[in-house]
Amino acid sequence: MRDDWLRADRLPHIYCAGCGNGTIMNCVLEAVDQLGWNMDETVFVSGIGCSSRAPGYIRTDSLHTTHGRALAFATGVKMANPSLHVLVFTGDGDLSAIGGNHFIHACRRNIDLTVVCMNNYIYGMTGGQGSPTTPIGKTSTTTPYGAAEMPFDLAELAVAAGANYVARWTSYHVTELTKAVVAGIQTPGFSFIEVRCQCPTSYGRRNKYRQPGDFITYLRESAVLKDRWDRSSAGEELPSEKFLIGEFVRRSRPAMGVPDEA
Amino acid sequence: MQGNVACAEGALAAGCTFFAGYPITPSTEVAEHMAAKLPKRKGCFIQMEDEIASMAAIIGAAWTGVRAMTATSGPGFSLMMENIGYAVMSETPCVLINVQRGGPSTGQPTMAAQGDMMQVRFGSHGDFSIIALAPSTVQECFELTAKAFNLADQFRCPVFLMADEVIGHMRERITIPDSVQIVRPKPLQEGMLPFAPEDDLIPGFAAFGTGRKIPVTGLTHNEKGYPDSTNPARHESLVRRLVDKIETVRHSIADYEIVNEEAEYVFVCYGSPVRTVQEVVQRAKTPGTGYLHLRMIWPFPEQLLSRFPNVKAFIVPELNLGMISREVERHVCVPVISAGKIGGELHAPDELVAIVEQLRSGGCP
Ligand SMILES: Cc1ncc(C[n+]2csc(CCOP(=O)(O)OP(=O)(O)O)c2C)c(N)n1
Numbered sequence: 044m045r046d047d048w049l050r051a052d053r054l055p056h057i058y059c060a061g062c063g064n065g066t067i068m069n070c071v072l073e074a075v076d077q078l079g080w081n082m083d084e085t086v087f088v089s090g091i092g093c094s095s096r097a098p099g100y101i102r103t104d105s106l107h108t109t110h111g112r113a114l115a116f117a118t119g120v121k122m123a124n125p126s127l128h129v130l131v132f133t134g135d136g137d138l139s140a141i142g143g144n145h146f147i148h149a150c151r152r153n154i155d156l157t158v159v160c161m162n163n164y165i166y167g168m169t170g171g172q173g174s175p176t177t178p179i180g181k182t183s184t185t186t187p188y189g190a191a192e193m194p195f196d197l198a199e200l201a202v203a204a205g206a207n208y209v210a211r212w213t214s215y216h217v218t219e220l221t222k223a224v225v226a227g228i229q230t231p232g233f234s235f236i237e238v239r240c241q242c243p244t245s246y247g248r249r250n251k252y253r254q255p256g257d258f259i260t261y262l263r264e265s266a267v268l269k270d271r272w273d274r275s276s277a278g279e280e281l282p283s284e285k286f287l288i289g290e291f292v293r294r295s296r297p298a299m300g301v302p303d304e305a
Numbered sequence: 306m307q308g309n310v311a312c313a314e315g316a317l318a319a320g321c322t323f324f325a326g327y328p329i330t331p332s333t334e335v336a337e338h339m340a341a342k343l344p345k346r347k348g349c350f351i352q353m354e355d356e357i358a359s360m361a362a363i364i365g366a367a368w369t370g371v372r373a374m375t376a377t378s379g380p381g382f383s384l385m386m387e388n389i390g391y392a393v394m395s396e397t398p399c400v401l402i403n404v405q406r407g408g409p410s411t412g413q414p415t416m417a418a419q420g421d422m423m424q425v426r427f428g429s430h431g432d433f434s435i436i437a438l439a440p441s442t443v444q445e446c447f448e449l450t451a452k453a454f455n456l457a458d459q460f461r462c463p464v465f466l467m468a469d470e471v472i473g474h475m476r477e478r479i480t481i482p483d484s485v486q487i488v489r490p491k492p493l494q495e496g497m498l499p500f501a502p503e504d505d506l507i508p509g510f511a512a513f514g515t516g517r518k519i520p521v522t523g524l525t526h527n528e529k530g531y532p533d534s535t536n537p538a539r540h541e542s543l544v545r546r547l548v549d550k551i552e553t554v555r556h557s558i559a560d561y562e563i564v565n566e567e568a569e570y571v572f573v574c575y576g577s578p579v580r581t582v583q584e585v586v587q588r589a590k591t592p593g594t595g596y597l598h599l600r601m602i603w604p605f606p607e608q609l610l611s612r613f614p615n616v617k618a619f620i621v622p623e624l625n626l627g628m629i630s631r632e633v634e635r636h637v638c639v640p641v642i643s644a645g646k647i648g649g650e651l652h653a654p655d656e657l658v659a660i661v662e663q664l665r666s667g668g669c670p
């Protein structure tokens with residue numbers, strides 16, 4: 044049962060009403076439950092941010108670490124004991140700003156970790172500052188006149204850096220997301236699943252998606268299936284307000300920290 | 306054997322099976338030796354992308370129950386500070402070797418210094434305590450590194466071997482015992498919460514994967530490990546315990562050598578300056594001198610300073626502009642002469658003799 048994985052005595056959680064993080068946690072727990080993972084052989088690791096609070100609510104060993112460093116801590120856990128299942132929760136800021144270097148190196152080493160990034164386009168926990176994924180023109184407390192920097196495409200970054208499995212979905216696509224987590228876990232090596240999600244409080248409020256429902260509608264309407272786009276686009280560029288969802292890569296490059304029996 | 310290699314051998318003898326590091330002079334030989342040896346012992350050597358990651362990786366590894374270590378020098382040590390605080394807060398046993406070089410900044414990569422003695426104690430933010438050892442011979446590089454693992458496991462804190470370039474690169478003949486004493490952390494008893502202290506203020510340890518479902522966080526937490534960061538009483542009791550579990554036993558765990566308790570002029574020394582002091586005190590022309598050689602600098606065992614009933618002045622020769630001399634000064638009523646020296650060279654014996662002679666003739670060096 045998925046709910047067995049939650050620490051009942053830690054509720055209520057800190058997430059705002061309508062936050063996308065809870066949905067994503069549920070999908071991940073659904074996936075590990077479907078796979079029959081043993082709680083006692085599973086470690087959740089995270090950095091700092093709203094997203095990174097997820098492991099604390101899960102009834103397994105967990106490491107809630109320092110901002111940006113989750114992948115480096117997870118590397119230590121997995122390399123010291125490859126028989127453990129190690130799953131990382133991280134945020135867009137945690138993973139790609141302060142933790143960007145660890146991200147590309149963990150992809151390059153292709154360490155057998157599954158990483159779920161809750162990309163809400165913003166620094167949620169600190170009250171809505173711009174992040175490396177804030178789209179151009181969007182408002183945050185540190186981009187009051189609209190973000191001017193090009194954002195990262197986290198999924199493409201992971202592909203380029205060498206990860207064995209990369210997918211992107213949104214908090215609207217719960218079935219697909221759950222399947223992607225299962226596929227990522229089953230792929231030996233580094234698996235990266237980016238999830239675009241709503242932060243009504245710190246991002247939505249300043250960008251006309253104050254209602255979680257409006258935010259989810261935006262995510263759904265901006266998402267374009269990668270398979271379909273690849274078949275039909277004839278090489279033209281995706282409009283900048285859209286993004287691709289789906290599986291970006293699944294391959295079997297040499298990996299590290301894979302348990303012997305796999 | 307070279308000092309750095311002796312550190313690595315000490316770690317291996319102590320059963321260290323995980324090393325994460327990033328190359329930096331003058332510590333690199335530690336990593337190179339571990340890279341050569343660990344894979345042959347089913348251990349893991351991993352060269353990380355930087356020292357922040359190295360420190361993170363050894364903490365992650367330590368939670369799987371293995372003995373984990375990193376080695377670095379000044380610039381890398383500065384990068385490790387945040388995660389050192391995490392190891393303190395999460396009570397993670399781990400060992401760091403700092404082969405000190407001249408700073409600030411990139412400074413003198415190939416020259417000896419002891420300029421990180423305050424950084425090791427106070428460098429990470431917040432109130433805390435750690436354990437720091439300093440070798441003065443290659444033999445001590447071996448012995449104190451092995452000992453550092455026992456202290457880390459016993460006290461569940463990061464333990465530092467504060468070597469310096471001279472000791473790290475010096476070659477001396479050493480004796481390697483067939484085995485070294487190994488003290489692993491006391492286990493987390495059945496029914497005990499993972500961060501509930503026992504009488505010694507230290508909680509029992511259970512590794513990840515052993516069914517105890519431990520939530521580890523750097524946030525102020527309760528005995529279950531759950532965050533509780535806005536409760537003043539919780540924070541105070543946790544942080545005081547983290548300090549007290551080390552500070553209250555500082556006299557019983559002190560590691561030192563005292564020569565000539567009757568001395569009037571007493572050197573307080575650690576690391577490579579100990580060698581110069583030993584030569585000076587043995588010289589016939591500097592009678593009335595003695596020394597306190599500290600192998601464990603932090604926690605600071607100030608009661609040892611009262612072991613010299615006739616002392617007229619303490620002299621603290623160290624490779625910085627006066628760090629441990631200030632600590633000595635805090636605890637005594639007689640003059641404390643800081644004989645700090647920077648630039649990368651050790652004190653010449655005559656420099657120290659001159660200080661004693663000046664004091665004896667009533668002058669103030
Ligand atoms: C070294 C360091 N710098 C800054 C912070 C402050 N901080 C905490 S969370 C955060 C941003 C988190 O953003 P993200 O990773 O996107 O997570 P979210 O809250 O949006 O889920 C920052 C900057 C910190 N904790 N540590």
Ligand code: SF4
Nearest residue numbers: 058059062093167242
């Ligand atoms: S601030 Fe945003 S990301 Fe954080 S809990 Fe609230 S809605 Fe979720």
Ligand SMILES: [Mg+2]
Nearest residue numbers: 134135165167
């Ligand atoms: Mg975010």
